[in-house]
Amino acid sequence: MAKRDRLSGNEAVAIALRQINPDVFPAFPITPSTEIPQYFASFVANGQVDTEFIPVESEHSSMSAAIGASAAGARSLTATSSCGLAYMWEELYIAASNRLPLALALVNRALSGPININCDHSDSMGARDAGWIQIYAENNQEAYDNMVQAYRISEHKDVRLPIMICQDGFITSHAVENIELLDDEEVKNFVGEYNPENYLLNPECPMAVGPYSITDYYMEAKRNQAEGMSNVSRVVLDVAKEFEGISGRKYGLFEEYCMEDAERAVVMIGSAAGTTKDAIDRLRAQGEKVGLIKIRLFRPFPAEEIAEALKNVKAVAIMDRAESYTNHGGPLGADVMAAMFRARSQALAVNYVYGLGGRDVRVEDMESVFEDLKKIVKDNDAGETYRYLGIRE
Amino acid sequence: MSNLTEIRWHGRGGQGAKTAALLLADVAFQTGKYVQGFPEYGPERMGAPITAYNRISDTAIRAHSNIYDPQYVVVVDESLLEAVDVTSGLKKEGAILVNTAKSKEEIIPHLKGYEGKVYTIDAYKVSMATMGKYFPNTPLLAAIVKVTGLMEEETFLREMRASFSHKFASKPEVIDGNMAALKMALEEVQ
Numbered sequence: 001m002a003k004r005d006r007l008s009g010n011e012a013v014a015i016a017l018r019q020i021n022p023d024v025f026p027a028f029p030i031t032p033s034t035e036i037p038q039y040f041a042s043f044v045a046n047g048q049v050d051t052e053f054i055p056v057e058s059e060h061s062s063m064s065a066a067i068g069a070s071a072a073g074a075r076s077l078t079a080t081s082s083c084g085l086a087y088m089w090e091e092l093y094i095a096a097s098n099r100l101p102l103a104l105a106l107v108n109r110a111l112s113g114p115i116n117i118n119c120d121h122s123d124s125m126g127a128r129d130a131g132w133i134q135i136y137a138e139n140n141q142e143a144y145d146n147m148v149q150a151y152r153i154s155e156h157k158d159v160r161l162p163i164m165i166c167q168d169g170f171i172t173s174h175a176v177e178n179i180e181l182l183d184d185e186e187v188k189n190f191v192g193e194y195n196p197e198n199y200l201l202n203p204e205c206p207m208a209v210g211p212y213s214i215t216d217y218y219m220e221a222k223r224n225q226a227e228g229m230s231n232v233s234r235v236v237l238d239v240a241k242e243f244e245g246i247s248g249r250k251y252g253l254f255e256e257y258c259m260e261d262a263e264r265a266v267v268m269i270g271s272a273a274g275t276t277k278d279a280i281d282r283l284r285a286q287g288e289k290v291g292l293i294k295i296r297l298f299r300p301f302p303a304e305e306i307a308e309a310l311k312n313v314k315a316v317a318i319m320d321r322a323e324s325y326t327n328h329g330g331p332l333g334a335d336v337m338a339a340m341f342r343a344r345s346q347a348l349a350v351n352y353v354y355g356l357g358g359r360d361v362r363v364e365d366m367e368s369v370f371e372d373l374k375k376i377v378k379d380n381d382a383g384e385t386y387r388y389l390g391i392r393e
Numbered sequence: 394m395s396n397l398t399e400i401r402w403h404g405r406g407g408q409g410a411k412t413a414a415l416l417l418a419d420v421a422f423q424t425g426k427y428v429q430g431f432p433e434y435g436p437e438r439m440g441a442p443i444t445a446y447n448r449i450s451d452t453a454i455r456a457h458s459n460i461y462d463p464q465y466v467v468v469v470d471e472s473l474l475e476a477v478d479v480t481s482g483l484k485k486e487g488a489i490l491v492n493t494a495k496s497k498e499e500i501i502p503h504l505k506g507y508e509g510k511v512y513t514i515d516a517y518k519v520s521m522a523t524m525g526k527y528f529p530n531t532p533l534l535a536a537i538v539k540v541t542g543l544m545e546e547e548t549f550l551r552e553m554r555a556s557f558s559h560k561f562a563s564k565p566e567v568i569d570g571n572m573a574a575l576k577m578a579l580e581e582v583q
Contacts, residue, residue, distance in 0.1 A: 006418060006419060006422040006428055117434065118434070139455075139457075168457075170431070170432070170433075170434065171431075171457050172457070174431060174432060175429055175430065175431035175457070176415050176418045176419070176428065176429070176430040176431065177427075177428065177429050177454065178422065178427050178428060178453070178454075271457040272457060274455035274456060274457050275455070275456045275457050275458050277455050278455055278456045360458050360459050361457075361458055362458045362459075362461070363456060363458065
């Protein structure tokens with residue numbers, strides 16, 4: 001029986017972790033993700049989980065300890081935000097290249113500087129090439145559901161890659177909203193026991209993890225990671241289908257909202273997608289054919305599927321909550337436009353940078369983006385394709 | 394979005410404006426509503442102005458922006474009337490609730506010509522009389538429930554007792570004081 005509750009995004013993820021009862025959770029606090037290990041530590045203290053909780057002295061250590069535990073054969077994870085993720089940088093690549101299926105509960109926050117504690121995606125976008133699976137959430141429910149599905153994806157024998165479960169700092173992590181929780185037993189059965197095939201603490205089969213790779217092997221190792229990544233989309237969909245069976249909630253690689261007959265579309269990631277849905281409802285009530293694609297799986301990037309979903313639109317605005325200083329747009333913009341180019345799309349595309357450092361995104365802001373797209377369609381000219389939303393010039 | 398109520402709280406860091414918004418979300422959830430309660434943080438320090446928000450609705454809430462045109466505003470600290478534009482965007486069909494020992498007539502001149510209803514509560518008096526310490530958010534929570542009419546007083550008190558019993562399970566001695574503060578505040582709103 002599902003239980004109706006009201007929780008912040010952080011509390012929801014912590015509860016998912018209690019239900020999963022992982023083996024090892026090393027953690028170091030950083031705003032706004034601190035509450036996840038904080039809630040979890042109380043579950044440990046109350047004997048609700050038998051996880052080995054390790055308070056460490058830095059994020060470099062929390063990720064290192066999670067990697068060590070995973071290599072040893074344990075189901076491990078940690079949580080962080082912003083500069084904490086930056087401090088894990090070296091280890092992110094180690095986790096992925098060793099094909100360790102550990103999880104990271106990431107609460108997205110702007111990177112310094114200027115120093116800022118609020119939401120944008122610059123932390124995880126910077127880590128997009130580290131070889132981790134990245135899944136994003138619009139609200140607390142999705143953050144919870146994604147956490148429940150995480151290990152089923154990362155531990156799958158065709159994948160075996162680390163997974164980052166992302167949600168927007170403060171906007172969802174600290175907002176109390178309605179949520180439906182699954183029964184502890186249902187989650188336990190869904191996630192299942194972790195039975196690694198190869199692990200350090202297996203005396204039957206001694207192995208090395210992370211040895212030096214000479215030039216003669218390095219490239220094959222990287223190709224091998226890419227091979228695992230190529231199976232992720234299929235596994236994500238299989239796991240989502242099974243999850244729908246226990247929860248009634250449907251997930252895909254991305255969500256399409258009002259896309260059936262949309263002539264103008266927005267592509268975005270995270271909590272502002274909910275705000276965009278309200279803008280779409282207002283505009284649809286006036287007969288405007290507008291829609292949304294909300295990315296759930298960003299790494300690997302579902303390029304063909306997104307190009308297919310966009311094939312009938314006349315104009316698209318791709319929204320990036322991170323700068324990448326290319327002088328022509330952000331990381332999501334680059335991926336979506338490349339996907340459209342490969343699919344020989346004729347749609348006009350523009351890329352907005354928005355919401356940096358927690359800059360608020362209102363329904364009216366998203367209406368203005370659809371208004372911009374209207375002009376682009378009318379003029380049959382994208383104009384400036386690299387734009388900022390909500391900036392004081 | 395039918396029956397959407399939007400509330401903005403103005404307080405200073407450490408006064409419990411965020412906690413009050415979360416408690417309101419909590420109790421509204423208990424009556425079957427869709428809720429949002431969330432803070433907006435500026436600099437993280439005691440005494441800095443902070444804002445918290447509530448959306449309460451009969452239908453699912455998707456917007457994740459701050460609230461600019463609320464029906465209700467709660468001012469947790471009277472000194473903010475000069476420091477912050479508390480009535481910004483406040484609908485004139487709505488109301489503002491100010492925590493003050495002063496009379497309504499004394500407060501109105503500080504509200505920049507706000508045309509809607511003005512309510513006051515002396516949360517200090519209520520808090521000291523019932524709990525012996527200054528916790529403004531408990532009286533203000535009761536006061537805003539009364540001002541908004543979001544739920545029956547009886548329902549509110551019942552749900553809050555259940556909530557306090559859970560929250561203060563390890564120190565049940567504070568439950569009665571908090572309940573007395575809620576009841577007194579319901580009477581004291583001017």
